Amino acid sequence: xxxxxxxxxxxxxxxxxxxxxxxxxxxxxxxxxxxxxxxxxxxxxxxxxxxxxxxxxxxxxxxxxxxxxxxxxxxxxxxxxxxxxxxxxxxxxxxxxxxxxxxxxxxxxxxxxxxxxxxxxxxxxxxxxxxxxxxxxxxxxxxxxxxxxxxxxxxxxxxxxxxxxxxxxxxxxxxxxxxxxxxxxxxxxxxxxxxxxxxxxxxxxxxxxxxxxxxxxxxxxxxxxxxxxxxxxxxxxxxxxxxxxxxxxxxxxxxxxxxxxxxxxxxxxxxxxxxxxxxxxxxxxxxxxxxxxxxxxxxxxxxxxxxxxxxxxxxxxxxxxxxxxxxxxxxxxxxxxxxxxxxxxxxxxxxxxxxxxxxxxxxxxxxxxxxxxxxxxxxxxxxxxxxxxxxxxxxxxxxxxxxxxxxxxxxxxxxxxxxxxxxxxxxxxxxxxxxxxxxxxxxxxxxxxxxxxxxxxxxxxxxxxxxxxxxxxxxxxxxxxxxxxxxxxxxxxxxxxxxxxx
Amino acid sequence: xxxxxxxxxxxxxxxxxxxxxxxxxxxxxxxxxxxxxxxxxxxxxxxxxxxxxxxxxxxxxxxxxxxxxxxxxxxxxxxxxxxxxxxxxxxxxxxxxxxxxxxxxxxxxxxxxxxxxxxxxxxxxxxxxxxxxxxxxxxxxxxxxxxxxxxxxxxxxxxxxxxxxxxxxxxxxxxxxxxxxxxxxxxxxxxxxxxxxxxxxxxxxxxxxxxxxxxxxxxxxxxxxxxxxxxxxxxxxxxxxxxxx
Numbered sequence: 001x002x003x004x005x006x007x008x009x010x011x012x013x014x015x016x017x018x019x020x021x022x023x024x025x026x027x028x029x030x031x032x033x034x035x036x037x038x039x040x041x042x043x044x045x046x047x048x049x050x051x052x053x054x055x056x057x058x059x060x061x062x063x064x065x066x067x068x069x070x071x072x073x074x075x076x077x078x079x080x081x082x083x084x085x086x087x088x089x090x091x092x093x094x095x096x097x098x099x100x101x102x103x104x105x106x107x108x109x110x111x112x113x114x115x116x117x118x119x120x121x122x123x124x125x126x127x128x129x130x131x132x133x134x135x136x137x138x139x140x141x142x143x144x145x146x147x148x149x150x151x152x153x154x155x156x157x158x159x160x161x162x163x164x165x166x167x168x169x170x171x172x173x174x175x176x177x178x179x180x181x182x183x184x185x186x187x188x189x190x191x192x193x194x195x196x197x198x199x200x201x202x203x204x205x206x207x208x209x210x211x212x213x214x215x216x217x218x219x220x221x222x223x224x225x226x227x228x229x230x231x232x233x234x235x236x237x238x239x240x241x242x243x244x245x246x247x248x249x250x251x252x253x254x255x256x257x258x259x260x261x262x263x264x265x266x267x268x269x270x271x272x273x274x275x276x277x278x279x280x281x282x283x284x285x286x287x288x289x290x291x292x293x294x295x296x297x298x299x300x301x302x303x304x305x306x307x308x309x310x311x312x313x314x315x316x317x318x319x320x321x322x323x324x325x326x327x328x329x330x331x332x333x334x335x336x337x338x339x340x341x342x343x344x345x346x347x348x349x350x351x352x353x354x355x356x357x358x359x360x361x362x363x364x365x366x367x368x369x370x371x372x373x374x375x376x377x378x379x380x381x382x383x384x385x386x387x388x389x390x391x392x393x394x395x396x397x398x399x400x401x402x403x404x405x406x407x408x409x410x411x412x413x414x415x416x417x418x419x420x421x422x423x424x425x426x427x428x429x430x431x432x433x434x435x436x437x438x439x440x441x442x443x444x445x446x447x448x449x450x451x452x453x454x455x456x457x458x459x460x461x462x463x464x465x466x467x468x469x470x471x472x473x474x475x476x477x478x479x480x481x482x483x484x485x486x487x488x489x490x491x492x493x494x495x496x497x498x499x500x501x502x
Numbered sequence: 503x504x505x506x507x508x509x510x511x512x513x514x515x516x517x518x519x520x521x522x523x524x525x526x527x528x529x530x531x532x533x534x535x536x537x538x539x540x541x542x543x544x545x546x547x548x549x550x551x552x553x554x555x556x557x558x559x560x561x562x563x564x565x566x567x568x569x570x571x572x573x574x575x576x577x578x579x580x581x582x583x584x585x586x587x588x589x590x591x592x593x594x595x596x597x598x599x600x601x602x603x604x605x606x607x608x609x610x611x612x613x614x615x616x617x618x619x620x621x622x623x624x625x626x627x628x629x630x631x632x633x634x635x636x637x638x639x640x641x642x643x644x645x646x647x648x649x650x651x652x653x654x655x656x657x658x659x660x661x662x663x664x665x666x667x668x669x670x671x672x673x674x675x676x677x678x679x680x681x682x683x684x685x686x687x688x689x690x691x692x693x694x695x696x697x698x699x700x701x702x703x704x705x706x707x708x709x710x711x712x713x714x715x716x717x718x719x720x721x722x723x724x725x726x727x728x729x730x731x732x733x734x735x736x737x738x739x740x741x742x743x744x745x746x747x
Binding site for chain 1: 564602622626687696
């Protein structure tokens with residue numbers, strides 16, 4: 001199947017944009033100007049200003065002399081490009097592949113193979129785009145042809161019809177001027193000098209002659225327009241492998257409607273995922289509103305899933321975040337991240353308890369969706385003696401500990417994240433203290449075990465070692481105390497309470 | 503005399519049956535390892551389909567409660583199921599649980615910022631049949647919330663533990679059992695120096711259709727062991743006496 005391209009040319013992109021923002025400019029001629037070598041050079045012209053003979057590239061001062069009521073607006077670099085990107089995103093409703101025209105920065109390209117029949121044919125398709133953009137306030141000219149180059153040429157220089165049927169683009173190019181080929185200024189001047197005013201006057205010449213006179217770039221552009229050279233356009237949004245679209249006849253604005261849309265999209269997507277043995281890891285639902293805004297919600301799962309009911313529950317938690325305003329006319333469901341699902345394993349483990357349990361994974365997904373994925377933690381032992389480092393966060397939900405948990409040394413069930421300094425009274429050095437004062441309460445120590453010296457890991461951080469004692473007071477309350485540093489270093493040691501034993 | 507006792511026992515069982523408490527099938531009635539304490543529960547079986555509340559006032563008590571819960575978890579998680587531990591300010595030291603025979607890597611910790619989220623997660627987790635137990639550290643629990651949790655538990659059969667770190671506020675909840683665990687001085691055999699096995703005074707303040715009471719319990723390496731002392735006859739409930747020896 002041959003490819004079809006549409007080129008959209010915004011005749012007054014910046015001027016139209018400004019007129020939409022400031023309707024009071026309707027009857028005033030205005031231009032955009034940017035500083036260049038100390039002068040203000042006009043970069044964009046409004047239709048009214050164009051009528052009085054102002055062109056881009058003129059000096060703003062000259063233009064003001066020609067047209068006294070002229071308003072000059074400061075232009076910013078890249079403003080046109082950003083604007084085109086925004087409009088391009090809106091145009092994704094017409095075709096998934098939309099690209100910004102990098103050559104002239106005043107238009108868009110769309111690859112529309114297989115799209116127009118949804119709007120009832122190519123002519124209706126073009127009409128729809130023009131009228132929709134016009135209702136927003138942009139005057140555009142379209143061109144539709146088999147190649148990007150031909151579409152570009154027809155949109156800007158075509159005089160007969162914007163719609164060039166399949167296979168007729170070479171013929172349609174013949175009467176057009178050489179500017180239609182997207183050539184550089186130098187080449188154009190040469191062609192002008194030689195008297196080539198139309199493409200048909202040089203298209204029949206041998207390639208070697210054209211290459212010698214005009215260079216390789218000229219032949220590339222000619223080939224791109226005729227379809228002998230391949231041209232790749234860079235889409236604004238790369239379409240994901242797993243994507244489902246749901247255009248709506250009537251704009252959807254109720255919660256119930258959105259729920260039905262999500263269910264339908266999920267059903268289609270999950271069927272495809274299941275057939276390919278894949279499961280969704282992250283999903284994005286995009287809603288295109290009729291006022292041109294885009295609303296988006298995202299979900300993620302802990303393990304690949306293609307279960308409609310489970311994924312729907314995850315989306316259900318986020319439906320409230322969608323603001324439909326006047327209504328949503330197109331829903332797109334993407335699965336940017338997918339993983340393989342082992343179907344055999346799923347069957348064997350389905351009724352076995354453990355970390356692979358399906359209901360557990362689904363519950364975790366819901367928690368991650370509502371509260372956030374970073375609240376869920378699992379710990380595996382780490383090979384450190386330092387208490388705060390004796391465990392580490394597990395990366396996945398099924399990671400198994402490499403080393404075993406040590407339980408040969410007593411450890412408190414509750415550990416303070418910051419050890420609390422305490423006052424102690426110890427009679428004999430390196431013996432457990434006689435009593436200690438913690439939060440204004442005096443605890444007389446009756447029984448004690450220790451010391452257990454834990455050295456600081458000098459390759460990780462600097463500081464004193466700790467001598468830990470497990471102590472029990474006369475009421476039976478058990479504590480984990482430590483002395484930081486050696487006893488002998490007068491004044492340099494400090495006692496801390498670090499935890500509570502069961 | 504005997505026939506009278508038998509009659510009363512039968513009547514009590516009938517009442518339980520009418521209230522919806524079915525006797526456990528013979529083979530399934532596995533014990534939780536609490537020994538004598540289990541007889542305080544209806545039908546003499548630790549209720550797994552239930553919410554247990556632990557009230558604590560000081561960190562020493564919550565550390566003891568952590569240990570007691572860990573001892574119960576070691577039995578509940580024996581089959582390989584996971585456990586969820588939800589909290590807003592968790593102090594539990596993961597490396598200590600292995601002393602209570604708990605496979606710590608199968609505990610999923612969720613540390614959230616708001617108590618509201620703790621409740622939501624607890625309810626979601628209690629509905630999840632693939633779990634063995636859910637532990638939640640909550641301070642405030644209203645009647646409605648506790649009822650919701652109870653409903654979730656009855657459907658799934660997951661055991662729920664609520665650890666109230668600040669029990670100063672009296673909450674009216676419909677939990678099945680309310681516990682209070684207080685550390686007691688440990689004892690070593692033959693008066694050896696040092697600290698022995700962790701010993702607690704386990705108080706069952708409230709138990710639905712059962713009889714409250716208190717016991718002295720020890721965690722001995724891998725199981726609970728009831729400590730019978732001479733003063734055991736002076737079972738005065740609620741008395742904050744010092745229990746040494």
